[in-house]
Amino acid sequence: MSEKKHEMNATPPKPDHGRRRVIIRTVGLKKHYDMKGVVTEALRGVDVEIYTGEFISVMGPSGSGKTTFFNMIGALDSPSAGRVFIDEVDAAQLTAEELAYLRCNKIGYIFQSYNLIQYMTALENVTTPMIFGGVLPDEARKRGMELLDLVGLGERWHHRPIEMSGGQQQRVAIARSLANQPSVLLCDEPTGNLDLATGQGILEVLQRLNEIKGVTVICATHDHRMLDICDRLMWIRDGRIQRIARRDELHIEVGAIGGETA
Amino acid sequence: MKPIQVADQPRLGLLRTTRITVDGIRYRLFRTSVTVAVIAMAVAFLMNILSESLMKRAVAHDTREQIARMHTVHDWAARLTRPGTPEEIIASLSRAEEHDAVYRETAAMAKLTPEAMAELHRSAREAADILRFFDDLDYARRRALIHAASGAGIFERLGTPTGFEQFKTALAGMKSVRFIMRLNDLTRFLSAWPKTLARIEQVRQGRAQAIRNVDAARGGRTILAALAETGGEFGQAVRDAGFAFDAQVTAPGVADRAQRILDQRRLEKSAESILMLQAIAQRRNVVPTDVTVAMMWGLLRGRRAATWYRGRLGQSIDTLKTENQKLARESEELKKNDEQIRKNNEQIKLNDEKTKENLHTIREKLVPASDLTPERHRNREAALARAERLTVGMGRGWMGLGERMGWLLFVSMLVCVIGISNAMLMSVTERFREIATMKCLGALDGFIMIMFVLESCFLGVVGGLIGAVLGSLIGLGRMLAAFGTTFMASVPVVDLLAAMIVAVGLGVVLAAVAAVYPSFKAARLAPMEAMRVE
Numbered sequence: 001m002s003e004k005k006h007e008m009n010a011t012p013p014k015p016d017h018g019r020r021r022v023i024i025r026t027v028g029l030k031k032h033y034d035m036k037g038v039v040t041e042a043l044r045g046v047d048v049e050i051y052t053g054e055f056i057s058v059m060g061p062s063g064s065g066k067t068t069f070f071n072m073i074g075a076l077d078s079p080s081a082g083r084v085f086i087d088e089v090d091a092a093q094l095t096a097e098e099l100a101y102l103r104c105n106k107i108g109y110i111f112q113s114y115n116l117i118q119y120m121t122a123l124e125n126v127t128t129p130m131i132f133g134g135v136l137p138d139e140a141r142k143r144g145m146e147l148l149d150l151v152g153l154g155e156r157w158h159h160r161p162i163e164m165s166g167g168q169q170q171r172v173a174i175a176r177s178l179a180n181q182p183s184v185l186l187c188d189e190p191t192g193n194l195d196l197a198t199g200q201g202i203l204e205v206l207q208r209l210n211e212i213k214g215v216t217v218i219c220a221t222h223d224h225r226m227l228d229i230c231d232r233l234m235w236i237r238d239g240r241i242q243r244i245a246r247r248d249e250l251h252i253e254v255g256a257i258g259g260e261t262a
Numbered sequence: 263m264k265p266i267q268v269a270d271q272p273r274l275g276l277l278r279t280t281r282i283t284v285d286g287i288r289y290r291l292f293r294t295s296v297t298v299a300v301i302a303m304a305v306a307f308l309m310n311i312l313s314e315s316l317m318k319r320a321v322a323h324d325t326r327e328q329i330a331r332m333h334t335v336h337d338w339a340a341r342l343t344r345p346g347t348p349e350e351i352i353a354s355l356s357r358a359e360e361h362d363a364v365y366r367e368t369a370a371m372a373k374l375t376p377e378a379m380a381e382l383h384r385s386a387r388e389a390a391d392i393l394r395f396f397d398d399l400d401y402a403r404r405r406a407l408i409h410a411a412s413g414a415g416i417f418e419r420l421g422t423p424t425g426f427e428q429f430k431t432a433l434a435g436m437k438s439v440r441f442i443m444r445l446n447d448l449t450r451f452l453s454a455w456p457k458t459l460a461r462i463e464q465v466r467q468g469r470a471q472a473i474r475n476v477d478a479a480r481g482g483r484t485i486l487a488a489l490a491e492t493g494g495e496f497g498q499a500v501r502d503a504g505f506a507f508d509a510q511v512t513a514p515g516v517a518d519r520a521q522r523i524l525d526q527r528r529l530e531k532s533a534e535s536i537l538m539l540q541a542i543a544q545r546r547n548v549v550p551t552d553v554t555v556a557m558m559w560g561l562l563r564g565r566r567a568a569t570w571y572r573g574r575l576g577q578s579i580d581t582l583k584t585e586n587q588k589l590a591r592e593s594e595e596l597k598k599n600d601e602q603i604r605k606n607n608e609q610i611k612l613n614d615e616k617t618k619e620n621l622h623t624i625r626e627k628l629v630p631a632s633d634l635t636p637e638r639h640r641n642r643e644a645a646l647a648r649a650e651r652l653t654v655g656m657g658r659g660w661m662g663l664g665e666r667m668g669w670l671l672f673v674s675m676l677v678c679v680i681g682i683s684n685a686m687l688m689s690v691t692e693r694f695r696e697i698a699t700m701k702c703l704g705a706l707d708g709f710i711m712i713m714f715v716l717e718s719c720f721l722g723v724v725g726g727l728i729g730a731v732l733g734s735l736i737g738l739g740r741m742l743a744a745f746g747t748t749f750m751a752s753v754p755v756v757d758l759l760a761a762m763i764v765a766v767g768l769g770v771v772l773a774a775v776a777a778v779y780p781s782f783k784a785a786r787l788a789p790m791e792a793m794r795v796e
Contacts, residue, residue, distance in 0.1 A: 076702060077790040089268055096707055100271035103789075104704020115699045119289030132704040134272035160289075176703070 020051040021087075023184060023216055024073050028082035031068050042068040044239040045082065050218060052183070055210045055229060058220040060236035066220040067188055069236060073218070074107055074186045075099055087183075104133045108177030108215075112189040114169045116161040122148060122172045123157040129179040147175040151205055167198030174205055178215075185209065187219040203229060274709050283716045294721065297685045301725025302732065304681035305769040309733025311674040312761045315667040317741045320754040322653035325646050332643065334512070335519035339485045342476050342500060345469035348462045349393070349413040355383055356390030363506035371468030371504045378461065385458040388443070388451050389417065395442050403439060406432040417455045426452070468504075475503035490520035522639050533558040537578035538571075545570075563641055589613045642748065649745050679772055686718050686776035690784070697784040698792040707785040711778070718777035719770055726769030730762040 029046040032039050042065045050056055050073075060066050071077035072084055075091045084091045086102065094102065103109075116125050123144050130140035148154045151171035161169050170190060177185055187206065191199030207229045210217045219226060227233065233250060235242040287294050340346075346354070351368075358364040360383065369379040396404055396416060407429050411419040419425040426449075433441055441448070479499030480488045488496045497517075500507040507513060532538055533555055543550040545567075546557060561567045593610055697710055738753065784792050 071790040074702075077788045094268060095270075097270040098268045100701070100704050100706050101269050103702055104271055106268075109702050115695070115702070117696060117699060119286050124285075128700075129703040131278065132271070132274065132706075132709075180704075 020053065022049045022085075023052045023087055024048075024050040024218075025085040025088070026073065026082065027085070029069070029072055029079050029084065030081040031065075031072060031077070032080050042239055043072070043079075046236075046239075046241055048234065048241060048244070050216065052216055053210070053214045054231050055207070055217045056219065056232045056234060057226045057230040058218065058234045058236060059222070059226075060242075064236045065239040066236055068239075070186055070188050070218070070220055074109060074184075075102055076109070100132075104129050105180040106183050108179075108182035108185045110170070110173050110177050110185065110187040110190045112192040114161070114166075114173045114193075116169055116172060116176070118161055121158050121160055122153060122164070122175075125161070125172055126175045126179055129176060133180050135180075144175075144179070147178055148172070150178075151175045152201075165198075167194050167201065170194060170198075170202055171205070174202065178209065181213075182215065184216045184218065187217065187221075189220055189222065191221065191223045199223060200225065271704055271706055273706065276712070279709060279712050280716060283713050283720070286713075287717060287720060293689070297689050298721050298725040298728070300685035301682050301721060301769055301773060302729035304678040305726045305729025305765050306733035306736070307729075308671075308674045308678045308768070309730045309762065309765040310737045311667070311670050311733075312765060313734040313737030313758055314741060315671060316754055316757045316761055317737060317752070318653050318667065320752045320757070321649055321741070321745055321749050324749070324752040325649040325653060329646055329650060331515065332519065332646070335486075335489060335516045335523065338489060338507070338512075338516050339520075341469075341505065342473060342489075343485055345466040345473060347413070348459065348466075351462050351465055352386045352389045352393070352414075355386035358383070363508070367504060367506040368465055368468075371472055372461070372465040373468065374461065374464065381454075382458060382461045382465075385451065385454060388447075389458070391442055392416070392448075392451075399439070403436060406436075414459070417452060417459075420448070421452050421455055472503040472505060476500055476505070479503075486520045486524055489516055490524055491517065526640055529562075530555050530558065532575055535578060535582075537581065538575060541571075541574045541578070559640055586617055589617055645746050645748050649749065652744055675768075678768065682722075682769065682772040683776035686721075686773050687780055689721075690714055690777055690780040694784050694792050697781070698787075698789040701785075701789040701792065710785040711781055714777045714781035715774050718773040722770035722773030723766065725773070726766035729769065730765045733765070734758055734762060 026046050026048050029043055030041075031043040032041045046065075046069060058066050058069065068077070072079050073086070075084070075086065075094070078092070086106070091099070091102075109115075117128065120128065123141065126147055127135075127137075127140040127144040130143060131137070135143070145154060145157060148157050151174055153168060153171055153175070156164065156168065161172070164172070170193075174190075185206070190202050190206070194202065203223070203225055206217055206219065209215045210229075219230070227247065227250065230247060232244060232246050234244045354364060355368060358368075360380070365379070365383065368374075369376070372379075374382065393413070393416065396408060399407070408416050408419055408425070409428070411425075420429055430445065433439065443451075476499060479496055491497075494509065494513070497507055497509055497513045501509070507516075533542065533553070536550070538558075539550045539553050542553045542557060542561065545561070546553070548557075558571070561571055593613060596610055700710060741749070741753075
């Protein structure tokens with residue numbers, strides 16, 4: 001663990017945010033759920049900018065609106081008010097076909113509950129987004145095997161989700177999210193259902209992707225290990241952004257924040 | 263870092279969609295089979311009712327036809343012996359069309375002019391309609407309208423001012439009853455009634471004369487024996503008397519039927535002989551006095567019992583023959599002996615009587631009339647009567663399926679609709695999560711729709727086929743159990759196949775329609791909303 005931290009500190013600091021492109025921007029993002037007259041305000045106005053190539057962690061207690069925030073910026077749900085710009089394109093302006101294209105090719109999703117398709121093998125799960133994206137079946141198989149190798153499941157390509165452990169399923173989900181080389185990876189508590197060691201493995205995979213492929217990773221988590229690998233941290237509380245901090249700023253204040261994040 | 267450019271998602275080919283769908287079905291084989299079973303049950307229910315209705319309709323049609331054919335001989339026997347009541351004449355005339363045999367026959371016999379006959383024909387039709395109207399009424403209403411009058415007496419009663427007045431006021435009080443004609447027409451009909459009745463009487467007289475001629479030709483034979491005659495002399499006599507007894511079309515069938523009835527009667531007679539009475543009594547374990555003709559027919563229903571009966575009959579006849587010979591010899595001997603004659607006079611008389619009886623039985627020895635033996639005919643008739651009883655009311659209502667069947671069909675269709683819709687709704691809604699996941703991976707709304715419609719079509723076809731076959735088999739079995747194998751020939755195969763196609767089609771369409779709505783809803787939702795719906 002300490003060795004890893006050391007390695008990461010040793011990597012050259014990333015270029016300044018100011019010079020980077022903004023890939024996701026939200027303006028006054030609000031979302032409320034109307035459940036039979038009982039209105040729950042999940043987001044009460046979130047303004048945030050996320051840059052390309054960034055590894056950003058979103059933290060906050062349960063019910064704070066993390067997942068809602070995720071669904072908004074991943075174009076999986078429509079906001080009640082405010083806007084989401086994905087690469088300066090307003091998500092609300094996109095047609096159904098364009099949204100499908102965006103979800104298929106530009107954004108990869110990883111869910112806490114994996115959401116693999118039960119009747120498909122690992123390989124089929126990974127190739128499904130490619131098939132949707134119009135990749136030829138042979139090519140899709142080849143790339144799917146490469147991705148499974150990348151997450152260390154090359155041997156188990158023909159297994160169905162039910163025959164795999166949680167960690168293995170989550171790794172298949174990661175491979176799937178990378179199927180069409182997305183620019184953004186959205187992870188909603190990727191380690192939430194996993195034990196420490198497995199979670200660690202998943203985090204390593206994410207970190208590697210971020211560093212090697214330059215994928216923007218946005219990760220909602222309770223996992224404190226995330227603090228070590230992310231570039232920026234964002235705290236959400238009661239549907240509002242409580243604080244955003246870069247990791248190097250954070251080091252000084254770990255003690256102060258610890259109580260709040262737990 | 264590559265910039266994000268948004269384009270339209272390509273559409274997936276049907277083949278690929280089908281493959282993904284089939285994979286899904288194969289994985290959820292158990293759940294799918296439950297859905298298929300529900301669809302199959304619904305379709306089977308529908309198909310069962312449908313096939314039974316169709317078979318019943320066909321059986322009813324065949325039965326009516328055969329019974330009508332069977333009854334021609336009785337009709338002729340009645341026509342050639344009785345001139346008929348006014349009501350019967352009205353009924354037969356109202357059924358006849360102009361230029362029909364019956365129409366011409368009646369006109370000729372009653373020596374009516376064509377105009378008078380046409381008028382009588384018209385009046386008879388009106389009279390028959392009015393009589394039918396009163397027959398269909400319930401007792402209380404009928405009594406209120408025409409009191410206790412019946413048949414031609416109704417016109418008699420309505421012809422009187424008080425009777426008509428009572429009819430009019432009572433009818434005005436019945437909101438739900440509509441008389442079949444305007445009251446003006448009724449008055450016109452009633453004023454013409456005495457004339458009509460006179461003509462009917464003329465018809466009766468004509469018929470009575472013709473019957474007298476026929477009786478002369480019959481020469482003491484029973485009417486059935488005369489009709490069974492194959493030589494054709496009697497038929498010619500009937501034609502000469504003025505009856506439209508067609509030598510080619512009607513006569514052979516009537517003769518055949520008459521012969522069969524005679525055969526049956528002869529067989530029934532055989533059961534009256536003491537030897538057969540005893541045999542039957544022994545076999546059925548009753549006392550001989552309790553043996554009835556119905557018991558004999560009951561015995562003859564079984565093939566083996568029928569063979570036994572015939573054997574016993576032959577034996578009895580032989581026994582009687584020998585006894586006869588013995589008695590004859592004895593009488594000869596008795597005759598030779600004068601003393602004995604006086605002494606045994608009484609005995610001889612008795613013997614003679616017995617001989618006569620026995621000879622009579624021998625004369626009534628069975629003569630097979632055709633390939634079918636009398637007991638088979640009798641069984642067939644019983645089956646027909648049963649079929650007629652079981653198919654009462656068929657031929658009316660929707661598609662001629664009878665009112666009750668039509669309603670049952672409607673209910674079963676409702677069950678089919680609700681059952682299939684429910685099964686499909688369930689199987690789609692429980693997969694909202696999968697739909698949401700697919701949407702996250704970039705599936706188009708159209709792809710999800712097609713996937714579910716395809717799947718429901720598969721389920722519909724499989725479930726529909728299973729259900730249609732199952733339903734028709736059950737229907738066929740039930741019908742055969744009810745009517746017996748003799749009606750196998752009446753099974754309307756083409757109609758059944760058409761009904762099966764309809765049932766399968768209905769299953770597929772319903773399944774598809776029931777799947778379209780929820781999958782459309784799911785496909786249109788944002789992925790996360792769909793996931794929340796669960």
